[in-house]
Structure formats: C-alpha cells, structure tokens
Amino acid sequence: MTDHGVPGNGSNGFSRRGFLARTGSILGAVALSAQVVPAHAAQASPAAAAIGDGARVPVLVIGTGYGGSVAALRLAQAGVDVHMIEMGMAWDTPGSDGKIFAHTTNPDYRSYWLRTKTKAPLSNFLGFPIDKNVPRYTGILDAEEMGGIIVYQGRGVGGGSLVNGGMAVTPKRQNFGAVLPSVDAAEMYDTYYPRANAGLGVGLIDPAWFDSVDCYQYARVGRKHAQRSGFPFVFVPDVYDWDYMKQEAAGTVPKSAVGGEILYGNNYGKKSLQLTYLAQAKATGRVNISALHQVTSVAPAAGGGYTVAMNQLNTDGSVAAVKSVTADRVFFAAGSVGTSKLLVRLKATGVLPALNDEVGKGWGDNGNVMCGRANHLWDPTGKVQASIPCGGIDNWEAGGAFAEVAPLPTGIETYASFYLSITRNPHRAEFSWNAAAGKVDLNWQTAWKQPSIDMAKSIFDKINKKEGTIYRSDLFGLNKIWGDHLTYHPLGGAVLNKATDNYGRLHGYSGLYVIDGALIPGNTSVNPFVTITALAERNIEKIIATDL
Ligand code: FAE
Numbered sequence: 347m348t349d350h351g352v353p354g355n356g357s358n359g360f361s362r363r364g365f366l367a368r369t370g371s372i373l374g375a376v377a378l379s380a381q382v383v384p385a386h387a388a389q390a391s392p393a394a395a396a397i398g399d400g401a402r403v404p405v406l407v408i409g410t411g412y413g414g415s416v417a418a419l420r421l422a423q424a425g426v427d428v429h430m431i432e433m434g435m436a437w438d439t440p441g442s443d444g445k446i447f448a449h450t451t452n453p454d455y456r457s458y459w460l461r462t463k464t465k466a467p468l469s470n471f472l473g474f475p476i477d478k479n480v481p482r483y484t485g486i487l488d489a490e491e492m493g494g495i496i497v498y499q500g501r502g503v504g505g506g507s508l509v510n511g512g513m514a515v516t517p518k519r520q521n522f523g524a525v526l527p528s529v530d531a532a533e534m535y536d537t538y539y540p541r542a543n544a545g546l547g548v549g550l551i552d553p554a555w556f557d558s559v560d561c562y563q564y565a566r567v568g569r570k571h572a573q574r575s576g577f578p579f580v581f582v583p584d585v586y587d588w589d590y591m592k593q594e595a596a597g598t599v600p601k602s603a604v605g606g607e608i609l610y611g612n613n614y615g616k617k618s619l620q621l622t623y624l625a626q627a628k629a630t631g632r633v634n635i636s637a638l639h640q641v642t643s644v645a646p647a648a649g650g651g652y653t654v655a656m657n658q659l660n661t662d663g664s665v666a667a668v669k670s671v672t673a674d675r676v677f678f679a680a681g682s683v684g685t686s687k688l689l690v691r692l693k694a695t696g697v698l699p700a701l702n703d704e705v706g707k708g709w710g711d712n713g714n715v716m717c718g719r720a721n722h723l724w725d726p727t728g729k730v731q732a733s734i735p736c737g738g739i740d741n742w743e744a745g746g747a748f749a750e751v752a753p754l755p756t757g758i759e760t761y762a763s764f765y766l767s768i769t770r771n772p773h774r775a776e777f778s779w780n781a782a783a784g785k786v787d788l789n790w791q792t793a794w795k796q797p798s799i800d801m802a803k804s805i806f807d808k809i810n811k812k813e814g815t816i817y818r819s820d821l822f823g824l825n826k827i828w829g830d831h832l833t834y835h836p837l838g839g840a841v842l843n844k845a846t847d848n849y850g851r852l853h854g855y856s857g858l859y860v861i862d863g864a865l866i867p868g869n870t871s872v873n874p875f876v877t878i879t880a881l882a883e884r885n886i887e888k889i890i891a892t893d894l
Contacts, residue, residue, distance in 0.1 A: 354458075368739055382662070383455045385480045396636045396658065399669040406654055408641045408688070411505020412875050413862030414679030415623035416545070416882035421833065422632035424890045428631020429673075430633065431656055433640035434501030435457070435484055437508060437611065439622070447486065447508075447611025450733065450755060454479040456612040459488035459649075460663045467498065467609075467832055468756050471756075472819040474673035477825075480610045484638065484661045486611050489832075490683060492788040495711060496832040497683055503637050505681060506875065507618040510610055510834070510887070511584040511735050513750060514548040515872035516880075522741065525870050525877065533760045534880060541609050542880035545616040548583045551590075551736045557662070561604050563728035565737050568751030568763055572739040575812045577805060579737055582706075582873075585617040586734045595732075606755030608733035616734070619871040639669070641688065644858070645697045652676050652857065675742055675893075677841070678864070682709065685864040686777045686839025687786040689852075693778030700854030704844040708778035709788065710837055713747075713769030715798040716829030717806060718754070718818035721741030721761045729759045739765075744796075746770035750838040766799065771802040774868050777839055795830035802828075837875050840864040842881070849883040853891075861885060 410432040499634040500509040569579040574808040594604040602614040627633040643655040658667040678685040692698040731753040749767040773794040852858040
C-alpha cells in the first residue's frame, strides 16, 4: 500500500493483480451484456392508451416527470381531463430476465436512450474505459451531449424519477431567495414544500440502523472524514422505502438498493413517480398517458387552443406514426432541456413568435461536479454499498459546496470515497436555434466548471490533507480527477417571472404554461426535484383557481 491509500502490492493479502482480476470480472460482465434486443422486449405502452390522431383534449401535458405529474394530478382532481405525452417508454413490463430495469453493472438495451454504446457517468475504472456496445433502443437514461456538457436525463413514464437517486432535499430557507427570488418563501415553506414532500413520500434513514449496517459503511467513512476536518455531515432524506431497504439488508426480500441498482432504474424500493403522483393521477380516471410519443410542435389552432404535433416512436427510435391533436391548454413539462429546446425552436422558426426574449436563457447545471478520493487500506468503504445516498457534507455557507457522499456500487472493495458536489457555480448558459444544423444549441463551456471544482476543493483538499489521502484520478479518464463534463441537474431555460409570469404562464400566449425544472434559474443549492415539485404545486394551485 502506498501512503496515499492507492491500492498497491502485497499488504493485507491484497494485490493490485488480484484487484484488477476481480474488477475485470465485473467489467467483463458488462462486456457480456446483450447485443441484441430480445424479441419479446415489449416495454412499449399498450396501444389502447395512446392518443388518436385528430383528438381534441382539454389539457395536454408534455412530459411525465415531476412538473408534469403534479400538473396532471391536481388538474384531474379539479375535474379536468388530462392527456400526458411521453417520449420514453412506459416501463411497466419485465424484460427477458424477469426484471423491468437492467442492473447498474450490466447495462443492456434498456439502459440508454438511442445509443449504440453506453455513456456511463464514470467512464473509467483504474483508468480502463468501461463503456460497452448495446443495441440502439429507447432506453431509460439519456446522456444528451449539448456541446460543452453531457446532460443526463430520465426517459420514460416518470421522467427523472426513474433513474435518479431519490435524494429529496428541501433547500435551507436562507438560501431560497437566491433560488426563486420572486416567490413568497413563507408560502413555500408553510404549504408547498410540505405538500411536495408528502406527495413524493419522502423519508429519512433510521440513524441507529445507519450506524449498524454494512451497506452504509461507505457513508460512515464519509461522515468520519468530514467531521475530522470540521465539516458538518447531514442526513439527507430520500424517497426510497427505508423499511424495504432494511428487509433487503436482512435478506428477506429481493434486493434493489442493497443489490446496487441505480441509474438504469430500481426494480424495488424506490418510490418513483409511477408509484406516487402518477399512480394517484391515474386513479382519478381522468389521466391518460401516451408513452413513446414525442411532441415536435405546438402552434396556435385556427379555432382556438393549440395544435400539437407528435411522432409516435418505435423502440429503435424510428417514427411509427405522425399525429396531430388539438388541446385547449398545453403544459410544457419536458424537463429543463426538453422544454427549452421546444420553446427556442418554436419561437425562432416563427411558430410561436410572440414568446419573449427570455426564452432559452438562464440555464445552469446546479454546479454539479464529481470526484473520488483514495482511502487507506485500513479504511475500507465496503464491498456492499447501498446505491441510495443518505448523507452529505454541507460547506455551502463557507465554501459554496454541498457534497453528497455517493456510493460506488461495484460489488467489490474499492477503497474509494465518491462524491457528487452541488456548488454555487455562477455561470448561466443560453439555448439558441442553429438554423444551419436544424437544431438547438447550448453555449455552455466545460471551462465554466472551474468555480465548481474550486468550491468542491474547499471540502476535499482539506479532508485529503487531514487524512493523508489523495484524489482518485482513474474514474473519469486517465489522470483526470474531476468529473466536470456532466450534470444530473439541468435547470432553467424558461425562467419563472422572466420567460413566464410568476406562475409559469408563458408570455405571449394564453393557455401555454411551463411547469418543470426549466422555471428554476440554474441552481437550487441542493438536489432539485423537491423544489421542482413544490413550485409545480404552487403554480398549478393558482392556475386552477384563476384560469380554469
Ligand atoms: P423530467 O423529470 O426530466 O421529466 C421530463 C420528461 O419529459 C421526461 O420523461 C422526458 O422523456 C419527457 N420529454 C422530453 N421531451 C419530450 C417531448 N418532446 N415529448 C414528449 N416527452 C418529452 O423533468 N434530483 C434530485 O433531487 N435528487 C436526486 O437524487 C437526483 N439524482 C439524479 C440522478 C440522475 C442519474 C439524474 C439523471 C438526475 C437526478 N436528479 C436528482 C435530477 C432530477 O431527476 C431532475 O431534476 C428532475 O427529474 C427534473 O424534473 P422535471 O419535471 O423538470
């Protein structure tokens, strides 16, 4: 072992060769992933539920993530019929292995949105690339390359809730003014955050269980290192069913988090939107969902309302049918990137010319940056790691960073601590229409991550110094410490009270609304989905009361 905790030769019966061999078997499993789509891989939604060409609906919601699900449920409860259009799959039918979702270490056709090779956020291990060929399929995780940044997004009924870690964090009230300056904080903290937390099924890990269970050894190591350097470690709520996880650890139920499932879907335990808001919405009998339908245009209709054009997709991404429907009102809930791309294109191409000049602006990455630290061999992080993070290091006030202590659920001992930091990155990018290429561009630059790296270093340089450890440089390439090429948390592009009024009504068109992460100006100081949900709860209540 080296004094930096980098796995070396010999001591404690541990050898680099053995380590590589064991790692190789994991990565080998990845290599063996299915190269063909099984014939009966039929997670496409039943045709019966799909919207018909020429249909007329009172409300059409584009996207089935957090914002869209809140809108659908509350409108339906108010007696309004809603049709939701989702480009991804329904994710309600098992594949050939009996599971709906593929495992993290064994990605297959289900894992990526229309890619022929995986694009894992951690591209390397011990410097070796781990991405593998997969069949092109309408899979669950989109690694969308937007120039200087890869934006990871969930695709399917439930949006980001299908792929995310479920960390359900309400920002500190003193930071709220910077998140949504035009919104009454008292209303949010008294009414809408509690409503969102209840609707999402948010809960906290049992601290006594945390202290005793093998699968959170990595988080206890993270806590110990944080506290020894004087940083507060805070438990972070999650939408995972913590009682179920206890049973997983006890071996009495099928494993999901404890089995390392994350990123490509959790087969059990995680309360995704399919089990919360969307289940309630469907139970009203007023909400229909068309999966594998991608909205391409929203234009004012001659007789009032809006003509919504869409492509019904096959699972290889080809177009099965082109449809046009009419809706009295349309809610854009396609996520920050999806909503922004649609609005920017529709404005620039003259379909919705009266949208204002704020459309496409104010986009940020929530300051996401990743890194790993190499621990000493006497400080293992555990070979079984629950994939659901449950704690973080809060240095927001002093250093502008909130770092979740994240798992590396490889199934082997890695001696690594891994972190996703959310930082107060000041940069904001803009979407614009590239007429020559016929697509929407985003002008984010990778170099804009430097402030995020500096803020994350305010935590990890100090911890490394105190512990006598170093950064891992093998996770994002060869000799690359920082995961500065990506975000999990796209926010903005149709910012509240700028591109829209203070409740998400788009300027220039009555009956068009934005109700997703596009409303939030680039940063929430913590993981974003509770804020997206709470803001949607606030806005839809107002819209139902005054517009319908
Ligand atoms: P989103 O959930 O992205 O839903 C938009 C939906 O619209 C998607 O289902 C799209 O497929 C669909 N869509 C897009 N374009 C179209 C179109 N043209 N036609 C039809 N459908 C369309 O939007 N956040 C947290 O708070 N805690 C976490 O632990 C966390 N972990 C994450 C981990 C990963 C790997 C990722 C990718 C994200 C994570 N996030 C986390 C972020 C969170 O999932 C994200 O902020 C929300 O899902 C955004 O919610 P929206 O309603 O804005």
